[in-house]
Amino acid sequence: MNTFTKAILLVAALGASACTNPNRFGDADAGAGIDTAARDQNAIIPGSVNDPTSVAYFQQAVGDRVLFAVDQSTLTAEGRTTLDGQAQWLLVNSDYLAVIEGHADEQGTREYNLALGARRANAVMEYLVSRGVPANRLKFVSYGKERPIEICSEEACYAKNRRAVTIISAGSGLTG
Amino acid sequence: MNRIVVSLMLAAAMLLSPAITLAQSGPLRIEITEGVVEPMPYAVPSFVAETPEAQQYADQVSRVVAEDLTGTGLFREVPRDAHISSVTSFAAPVAFADWKAINAQALITGAVSTDGSGRVVVKFRVWDVFAGQELGQGMQFASTADGWRRLAHKVADQVYARLTGESPYFDSRVVFVSETGPKNERAKRLGIMDYDGANVQYLTSDQSIVLAPRFSPNGDRVLYTSYETGFPRVHVLTVGDVQSRILQSGDGVMSFAPRFSPDARTVIYSLTQGSNTDIWAMDIATGATRRLTSSPSIETAPSYSPDGSRIVFESDRSGTQQLYIMSAAGGEATRISFGQGRYGTPVWSPRGDLIAFTKQNAGRFHIGVMRTDGSEERLLTASFLDEGPTWAPNGRVIMFARETQGAQGASALYSVDISGRNLKRVRTPAGASDPSWGPLQ
Structure with missing residues (x-):
């Protein structure tokens, strides 16, 4: 097994943990440890943000999330641009699966926000499918208002919490 | 236990x-x-x-x-x-x-x-x-x-x-969500305690998010929503031996907001498929399910009338969250909330006369009550975030969760009379939310 394959498997493991651990929400640091551990000025470091096949690249260069207006699940023009990039990445990196996590800000009741987060995640999923990503590589889940990333009670935080985040993980092609 | x-x-x-x-x-x-x-x-x-x-x-x-x-x-x-x-x-x-x-x-x-x-x-x-x-x-x-x-x-x-001359409520228990940790990493587990906060025991670990437990009519079981599988699913837990099982599963769907029927034979809950959330009923013995709403909007937070004949729920079919009542068999629903703002989490009073709800208006949250035809709305509380009322067994007192504002925001349980008097905090060892008040023992 060469170094490159090992690195891919390591990335795959990180992706899988991000998928199954409910306390991780695709935070942008997931690939950063590899970046610093194997820093090399000139080479494309497998798994780093400058490796276009990496999780870190997907999260940071492509953009793993889109934001929504208050009580809305309509994709913005900016959101659609991000999702075009996500779809393209998923089509090129066809071994990856994705779970889309929908979230709401805290200004709402718990059950309604769960349903609202689902609407947002589903809007992302349907858009990715419309751009050619096979539906069987995609799932969605809503966390409602249970997992804000920003914790202040002001619009600046709420705006970032009303989000749908695409969490990618290794598909059968890498693990099987 | x-x-x-x-x-x-x-x-x-x-x-x-x-x-x-x-x-x-x-x-x-x-x-x-x-x-x-x-x-x-x-x-x-x-x-x-x-x-x-x-x-x-x-x-x-x-x-x-x-x-x-x-x-x-x-x-x-x-x-x-x-x-x-x-x-x-x-x-x-x-x-x-x-x-x-x-x-x-x-x-x-x-x-x-x-x-x-x-x-x-x-x-x-x-x-x-x-x-x-x-x-x-x-x-x-x-x-x-x-x-x-x-x-x-x-x-x-x-x-x-x-x-x-009223029926009492002191010898009763409350099941709730115990909360620890900051807002962006909050750990939640089910707790059960006496109505006054004494004798707290925990029913789940805090490894998975758990939401909105609901007592069965005689207090022997608790319905709740857990992310144990990675997806929100309705679970049922037997209080006596603290064993739980998934009640509703199915790939690609989420289920939440469960509640027992008064005869404890049926569970009503929300099921999300695609962008649509509807209310379903499940026969708890056979697992047979029945869809009760079919509009493309969000229908959730269902609660039975004490006689089991009707269901109050919230829907945004009009464009904002409002309260509706339909037959327990589903079908046509009648809107009952018409005031300013948004209405959610309706709960039918054990006496049958009132609906308690959460109202959002002008940036504030309220716990309120209205008659079952929507008349005589009264707001009992006001704060940054009050949510999720539950009735004392005698229908005279309501418990709910209040979350404070800001980065250090935390949730606690409060109770208030249906007159709006006697608002007070219920002591819990940690943060607490989503109370469900059980029957008189």
Whole structure:
């Protein structure tokens, strides 16, 4: 097994943990440890943000999330641009699966926000499918208002919490 | 979880005095329908310990009785240091003049004993001081030692019922979500406790997010939503052995907001498929499911009427969250909320007369009640975030969660009368949300 394959498997493991651990929400640091551990000025470091096949690249260069207006699940023009990039990445990196996590800000009741987060995640999923990503590589889940990333009670935080985040993980092609 | 059995019996010795039934003309009655402005003064001297082992319980039992009664806001305890008489024997005649002198309108006397098998026995009498009469009959309750607080709640329930004419609620439990950690990493687990926050036990670990537990009508099971599988799913947990199982599963869907029917045979819940959330019903014995709503909007937070014939729920089919009532079989729904703002989390009162709800308006959250036709809306609370009302078994008190604002925001449980009076925090060991008030035990 060469170094490159090992690195891919390591990335795959990180992706899988991000998928199954409910306390991780695709935070942008997931690939950063590899970046610093194997820093090399000139080479494309497998798994780093400058490796276009990496999780870190997907999260940071492509953009793993889109934001929504208050009580809305309509994709913005900016959101659609991000999702075009996500779809393209998923089509090129066809071994990856994705779970889309929908979230709401805290200004709402718990059950309604769960349903609202689902609407947002589903809007992302349907858009990715419309751009050619096979539906069987995609799932969605809503966390409602249970997992804000920003914790202040002001619009600046709420705006970032009303989000749908695409969490990618290794598909059968890498693990099987 | 080992629950005690409380036996209820008339003490034979007490029947020696002719039973004075509470006559209609009985003077000592507090009317709570419109809310009470002036609480009724009462006295509860320390209960008499009749065996050496009972000394550790006797005073505590009387204190819990006092906390229950005073905690309603309907009664005011005359402090012990104002007492003229002391009660040293349960059988001794009551010195009514001494209690009149300190304006105690009701007097509760009691005694605690232990038997050889480790059981605790509590007996009590309630006195109408100004009439110089016993109010109702003396009673006694027995339990294993770890149930001594329940004995106190039983006594307070009797006193409350005799003085208000209402059914009581002190010997009841609440299942809730215990919360620790910051807002962006909050750990949640199911807790169960006495209505007053005592005897907290945890029913799940905090490894998975759990939401909105709901007691079964007799308190033997709890429905809740857990992310244990990575996706929100309705689970059912048996309180006795703390075993849980997934009630509703299915790839690509989420299920949440469950509630039992009054006969405990059916569970109603929300199911999300694609962008659409609808209300479904499941026969809990067979697992057979039935779809009750079919509009493309969000339908969630269903709650049965006490007779099981209707369901109140929230929907944003009009464009914003509003409350609707439909037949328990589904079909056409009638909108009942028409005020300013958004309405959610409706819960039908156990008396059947009112719907409690969460209202969002002008950046504030409220707990409120309205009649089942939507009339006579009253807001009971206001704060940055009040949410998720649950009814006391007698339909007179509502418990809910209040979350404070900002980065350090935390959730706690509060209770309030349906009159809007007597708002107070329920003590919990950590943060708490999503209370569900169980039946009178």
